[in-house]
Amino acid sequence: MTRYFRDYADLCFEVFGDRVKHWLMFSDPRTMVEKGCEAGLHAPGLRLQGTGLCMAAHRVIKAHAQAWHSYNNTWRSKQQGQVGISLNCDWREPVDTNNPDDIEAAERYLQFCLGWFANPIYAGDYPQVMKDYIGMKSAERGLETSRLPTFSLQEKSYLKGTSDFLGLGHFTTRYITQRKYSSLQGPSYQNDRDLVELVDPNWPELGSSWLYSVPWGFRRLLNFAQTQYGDPPILVTENGASQKLHCTQFCDEWRIQYLKGYINEMLKEPLLRHMHVASEIVAPTVCALSILIAALLLTLLFRSCS
DSSP states (O other): HHHHHHHHHHHHHHHHHHTTOOEEESSHHHHHHHHHTTTOTTTTOOOOOHHHHHHHHHHHHHHHEEEEEHHIIHHHHHHHOEEEEEEEEOOEEETTTOOOOHHHHHHHHHIIIHHHHHHHHHHHSOOOOOOOOHHHHHHTEEEEEOOOOOOOHHHHHTTTTTSEEEEEOOEEEEEEEEEEOOOOOOOHHHHTTTEEEOOOSSOOBBTTTOOOOOHHHHHHHHHHHHOOOOOOOEEEEEEEOOOOOOOOOOHHHHHHHHHHHHHHHHSSSGGGGGGEEEGGGGTTTTHHHHHHHHHHHHHHHHHHHO
């Protein structure tokens, strides 16, 4: 499957590379594998608890690396573009910043969320805490090997450094603390992490039930990514707020405040020197263009047949 993705990426590089200079190989792969291979809510609609998302993510990471190497070896010298990935992650603040367990819980969330894909790309392997926790949970259920696949030494070397920039999506924040989930509850992305999340009732609520405006969490996430992955160029690929009220006229003051708060956090020094802002619509440009071209061709075909 990874070869098919590389071939698809090569086709896009060849056809659009003279105009497209920033490429995202995947956008929010964590949600893609969790909703598609564990919850069954997105395509391909699988409910493989605790195993499907690990296997799918493993292939996504290797597919990304193959596409990056293909661009680096074949197209970069001609097109002078950059290849990266877009990862979505919200911030988790320890409930008690003086409690080592809460601090470790917040770090564990970030490694399961952002580090799951970023760590192999920037360091060549999964975060150690993921390997430890999923290995422990697998052993508790009598499995001889961890549900989290492993990379060979050759694969680790091949993966490391396969991103010219880090695309980062972010929307909200939670407080977090540790909670032990019994292995009897079955394997899942949620149970593997042993975490529970809390919301401050004073945070402004927005249009979606999960969305709260907490701008300071954005800055802390950006600082984490900057220090954790060797100060990479960061391109903000997703951020925004869903509609809060049904209005017949403009009533966007709440959205203005949300965007103003998050943008101001991003623009504070020293982060400003490392940041690039892009609308979410930039990420799927090539995909959308391909769909529009296909629709146009089908329309022309139908007209010619009639």
